[in-house]
Amino acid sequence: MGPCEAGCPARILRLLSPTSKEGALDWRRRCLVRLRLHARRIDNGMRIKLPRPISFSDGHSGTEFIVVKRGEKITFRSDKGHGHYRISHFRDLAWSIVPETKVHHTVFAAPTACATPA
Numbered sequence: 001m002g003p004c005e006a007g008c009p010a011r012i013l014r015l016l017s018p019t020s021k022e023g024a025l026d027w028r029r030r031c032l033v034r035l036r037l038h039a040r041r042i043d044n045g046m047r048i049k050l051p052r053p054i055s056f057s058d059g060h061s062g063t064e065f066i067v068v069k070r071g072e073k074i075t076f077r078s079d080k081g082h083g084h085y086r087i088s089h090f091r092d093l094a095w096s097i098v099p100e101t102k103v104h105h106t107v108f109a110a111p112t113a114c115a116t117p118a
Contacts, residue, residue: 006030038091044069047079047098056085064098 008031019025046067055061060083065076068084076085087093 003027006034010035034092037094040091042067042069042074047100048076048095049098050087050093050095054085054087056083058083060085 006027008027013028013031013035016028044067048065048067050063050065053061053063060078062078064079065085065087066079066081068075068077074090076087077083078085
C-alpha cells in the first residue's frame with residue numbers, strides 16, 4: 001500500500017533519487033499533477049467554470065463564478081454578480097477559465113492643424 005496523499009512540495013520531489021518502482025512513480029505523477037493545478041494563475045475579476053455545480057447554504061447553485069481577490073484571500077461571486085462564496089479546496093478542482101469578450105473604447109487621433117489649400 002503506497003502513500004495516498006499527493007501533496008509533496010516540488011522542492012522535496014527534486015531531492016528524490018530515480019526509481020523504477022511503479023507505486024513510487026505513480027505517486028510522483030500524482031504529486032506533479034497537483035502542483036500544476038495549484039500553479040494556475042488566478043486573477044481578480046476572472047470568470048471560471050467548474051466541472052460540476054456547487055450548492056451553497058443560501059440556495060445558490062452554479063458552475064460559473066467570478067473571482068474576488070483581496071490579498072491572498074480568494075472568494076467568489078455568482079456569475080450574476082451577487083453573493084460571496086468560499087469554495088473548499090478550490091485549487092484542487094478542475095476549473096477552467098471562461099473567455100470573455102472585452103470591448104475597448106475607440107480612440108481617435110487628435111485633429112492636426114494642417115493647412116488646407118485655398
